[in-house]
Amino acid sequence: MTSKKVILTGSFGVGKTSLFNQFIYARFSDRYLTTIGVKVNKKVVKVGDREISLLLWDIAGEVTQDKVPTSYFLGASGIVYVFDLTRPLTYKNIETDINYLKDLLPGGIIKIVGNKKDLVSEEQIEAVKNSLSVPVNITTSAKTGENVSDLFQELGTDLIG
Amino acid sequence: MTRINKPLDDDLLMRKLKNVLLKEDREQLMQLKEVLDDPNQLSEKVNPLIEQRLDFLKKNFPKEYRLVVNQIVEERLRGFQDEVLNIMYPVLGKMIRKYITHQFQLMKDRIDTTVRSTFSIEALKRKLKSVFLGVNESDLVMSQIDGPVIEEIYVIQRNSGLLLGSASLNNTIDQDVIAGMLTAIKSFVEDAFQRESEDLERIQYGSYKIFIQNYHSYYIAVVMSGSLSAKESDALSTRLSNFTDKELTQISNIDNEAIQHISSKLNEYFVQPQRNN
Ligand SMILES: Nc1nc2c(ncn2[C@@H]2O[C@H](COP(=O)(O)OP(=O)(O)OP(=O)(O)O)[C@@H](O)[C@H]2O)c(=O)[nH]1
Ligand SMILES: [Mg+2]
Numbered sequence: 001m002t003s004k005k006v007i008l009t010g011s012f013g014v015g016k017t018s019l020f021n022q023f024i025y026a027r028f029s030d031r032y033l034t035t036i037g038v039k040v041n042k043k044v045v046k047v048g049d050r051e052i053s054l055l056l057w058d059i060a061g062e063v064t065q066d067k068v069p070t071s072y073f074l075g076a077s078g079i080v081y082v083f084d085l086t087r088p089l090t091y092k093n094i095e096t097d098i099n100y101l102k103d104l105l106p107g108g109i110i111k112i113v114g115n116k117k118d119l120v121s122e123e124q125i126e127a128v129k130n131s132l133s134v135p136v137n138i139t140t141s142a143k144t145g146e147n148v149s150d151l152f153q154e155l156g157t158d159l160i161g
Numbered sequence: 162m163t164r165i166n167k168p169l170d171d172d173l174l175m176r177k178l179k180n181v182l183l184k185e186d187r188e189q190l191m192q193l194k195e196v197l198d199d200p201n202q203l204s205e206k207v208n209p210l211i212e213q214r215l216d217f218l219k220k221n222f223p224k225e226y227r228l229v230v231n232q233i234v235e236e237r238l239r240g241f242q243d244e245v246l247n248i249m250y251p252v253l254g255k256m257i258r259k260y261i262t263h264q265f266q267l268m269k270d271r272i273d274t275t276v277r278s279t280f281s282i283e284a285l286k287r288k289l290k291s292v293f294l295g296v297n298e299s300d301l302v303m304s305q306i307d308g309p310v311i312e313e314i315y316v317i318q319r320n321s322g323l324l325l326g327s328a329s330l331n332n333t334i335d336q337d338v339i340a341g342m343l344t345a346i347k348s349f350v351e352d353a354f355q356r357e358s359e360d361l362e363r364i365q366y367g368s369y370k371i372f373i374q375n376y377h378s379y380y381i382a383v384v385m386s387g388s389l390s391a392k393e394s395d396a397l398s399t400r401l402s403n404f405t406d407k408e409l410t411q412i413s414n415i416d417n418e419a420i421q422h423i424s425s426k427l428n429e430y431f432v433q434p435q436r437n438n
Pocket of ligand 2: 016033034058059060
């Protein structure tokens with residue numbers, strides 16, 4: 001089975017750890033326990049009749065991406081960049097961040113994810129999306145689980161393709 | 162009547178007058194300046210005042226503010242109990258580990274002296290064994306008590322942390338995850354100390370030791386329980402080099418087949434021999 005390294009990154013408190021807890025264990029907690037350093041987890045995703053093993057590196061949130069140790073990104077095939085739909089501070093630097101990540105991982109797959117959609121209305125989501133200069137790939141809720149497995153499923157498909 | 166032959170210079174007159182009238186003031190001013198300029202003199206004057214103020218605060222702060230402060234601290238601690246524990250836990254763990262390592266060292270030293278002072282059949286046997294194996298005697302005693310056991314061995318791609326092969330004595334943990342975490346810890350430490358040319362070579366976790374041997378595009382991590390003497394770690398290092406020379410140089414592209422091959426070789430070289438003991 002092929003293994004791929006995927007980085008979960010974004011500002012602190014946006015729900016990176018929650019997303020992957022929802023994805024891997026189908027559970028959610030309201031408590032906020034900030035990630036220290038990195039936590040690596042694995043999940044096997046089925047794409048058609050093939051299987052791919054995702055090694056998800058959940059890294060501690062930083063306000064801007066240039067604060068994240070670059071060595072964490074080495075050898076990664078994909079990046080999931082998460083922001084919080086309810087906190088403008090978490091998408092204020094999104095364009096700079098994404099350009100920075102593209103330079104860091106040329107040819108890598110980058111997914112831009114707006115999380116905590118359970119807390120905002122569809123109109124608000126549209127407004128946020130329209131205000132951003134980068135395309136949002138998917139909006140999710142780690143709480144209700146909405147779109148969470150879709151996110152990783154899409155990622156798996158892109159990584160195999 | 163006297164006649165002043167020079168017209169009076171207003172300015173000069175003024176200065177003279179000032180000199181006379183303000184002499185005292187100026188002297189005081191000079192004194193003050195001296196005090197201000199000289200730190201010793203200044204502190205002599207100011208310290209008592211500060212002390213007085215501090216004294217006042219010391220006496221009154223607890224009375225006035227203790228309750229409030231206590232309450233805040235208590236509330237914070239209660240609210241953040243988990244966080245505090247999370248911070249304390251590794252520190253405590255580290256202290257306990259240090260203590261155990263220290264006790265181990267003491268034990269090793271004690272054994273060293275026992276070996277030197279006793280001359281029994283056992284000791285003679287050990288002596289012979291140590292002559293043949295080239296291991297020092299106290300290491301042998303140690304290995305009888307608590308010999309190093311290879312629990313897990315991994316070949317890990319250097320950058321990505323992806324597993325290139327592994328073998329394990331008990332097969333209980335997810336090796337992909339461990340390989341990733343090890344790589345994360347490694348790059349964290351190497352980043353933090355900004356040592357590009359130096360690699361992390363040893364991680365100790367409780368009674369487990371992780372021995373790391375670095376190569377250009379991959380590294381090998383050996384997880385061991387039991388204690389490992391300097392001789393044994395040298396020997397392990399040599400075994401690892403032999404292994405990489407024989408088994409890893411001809412592998413060019415990493416696919417499932419290669420991973421399987423590396424894993425079975427790791428098992429053959431490092432894990433299987435332990436089972437036969
Ligand atoms: N309502 C709601 N809350 C969420 C969602 N995702 C995360 N949260 C909450 O947001 C807080 C932060 O979530 P984490 O998953 O720890 O965030 P993180 O991005 O991992 O944070 P760092 O590790 O500090 O970088 C927690 O209290 C979660 O319960 C969501 O989709 N909806
Ligand atoms: Mg987190």
